[in-house]
Amino acid sequence: MADFDVVLRGGAVIDGTGAPRFDADVGIEGQRIAAIGDLSGARGRVDLDVGGHIVAPGFIDAHTHDDRYLMQNPLMPAKLSQGVTTVVTGNCGISLAPWCATPGQTVPPPLDLLGEDASAFRYTVFGDYLDALERAMPAVNAACLVGHTTLRVAVMDRLDRAATDAEIGAMQALLRDAMVAGARGMSTGAAYPAAMPAPTDEMSRVASAMRGFGGVHASHIRDEGDRVCDAIDEAVTIGAAAEAGTVVSHHKLIGPKNHGRSVETLGHLSQAMRHHCVGLDCYPYQAGSTILRKDRLAVSSRVIVTRSQPHPEYAGQDLDAIAAQMGLSPEDAVDALQPAGAIYFLMDEADVRRILAFPQTMIGSDGLPHDPVPHPRLWGTFPRVLGHYSRDVGLFPLETAVHKMSGLTARHFGLEGRGVLAEGNYADITVFDAARIIDTATFEQPVAQAAGIVCVLVNGELAWRDGAATGARAGAVLRRRPAA
Secondary structure, eight states: OOSEEEEEEEEEEOOSSSOOOEEEEEEEETTEEEEEEOOTTOOEEEEEEOTTSEEEEOEEESSOOOTTHHHHSTTOHHHHTTTEEEEEESOTTOOSOSEEOOTTOOOOTTGGGGOSOGGGOEESSHHHHHHHHHHHOOSSEEEEEEEHHHHHHHHOSOSSSOOOHHHHHHHHHHHHHHHHHTOOEEEEOTTSTTTTTOOHHHHHHHHGGGTTSOOEEEEOOSOSSTTHHHHHHHHHHHHHHTTOEEEETTOOOOSGGGTTTHHHHHHHHHHHHTTSOEEEEEOSOSEEEEEOOGGGTTTOSEEEEEEESSOGGGTTSBHHHHHHHHTSOHHHHHHHHOSEEEEEEOOOHHHHHHHHHSTTEEEOOOOOTTOSSOOTHHHHHHHIIIIIIIIISOSSOHHHHHHHTTHHHHHHHTOTTOSSOOTTSBOOEEEEOTTTOBOOOOSSSOOOOOBOEEEEEETTEEEEETTEEOSOOOOOBOOOOOOO
């Protein structure tokens, strides 16, 4: 008779705390880790020899737009294939709920980053979305935020102005209801036109509905260029109004004029951390991706179109080449392609490395799964950190890399029992080959599985093995527990 449901035997354990690796077997019973140590005298119903490999906590993607992807493709290949077992959704002020679009209604940018099908936006109550997500039985866990911009769309007749007191009250009620249902917090995205008119006071007052819930505020800050430090301060102010920790999303400096300023911004964040609970995440690339917009052209050395509703044939092509084919200026081509998305090359490698290496930086892919030709970060973020930046560049030890994508993230988002390999914790586990792990997705071929992922377990179930999903869909919606 087996002693455990699963035994991972002979691996080197990196537990997610940042501590040095150690050799040990891992025994799993049900959804949880039952033993870590010498299990040579024990047997598992499933007994896997992982000798020569790293046994790590399943990676937590701190920044995703997987709100709809979890239901559209519940096997989640883009995430499981790189070792991700938990995704944080609802970022950049954008969530699938609570907003119910009317039939035929156009999905306003940036909500269309979640897809242009208005019928997908059908949840007037956030708890209904969480219930639907549970019924979909995704293969990975989901921790869900409520988007401030989605709240604006739900209650306002126009988005080109600040909300009225009555509208702020309506947004507060929707947010409070979402927190009761188990939302993890709220995100803001004042960098986007749909939320730019929202002053700090509006976002702070809406966020104040989270008081007493122990939530988190994640912010795509208003300005990642010239006024970046002011924008960081605004994000921290909003978090303080909610009595919540703040996460500065995908921290970066855009445009040549601001290259090198990460020394300044990381110092600024360090000062903020002395007085508030503040974290940050980033992705390991010099290019970002979002909606196609004219104001990014001047600060980008290259622009690749990822999607265009009226011209899908141009997905994957450079904007300059598209403009030439159309006989238009790049600015006029932007208008002709709308609604559309793009990749922008606008960061400096030294800043990327400096931000990645900052001790408090988490890893978030910011992948856009509904783009026909997505940024490669959707499929490659975590293996790129482990293989390229940790192993090949030597930016930090493997133990630090794993901590940035597991234990550190679980702490900031309050994911109890996740992110650290310890007896009693949930058995979200990624086994990988430290010598082989690397991203294979490129800007030319962005949909490609990483190399070096041996197997992935989610809540004790083998979800990925030998380069393919097993079909197991054991993910859970990680609802926030009521405050004690």
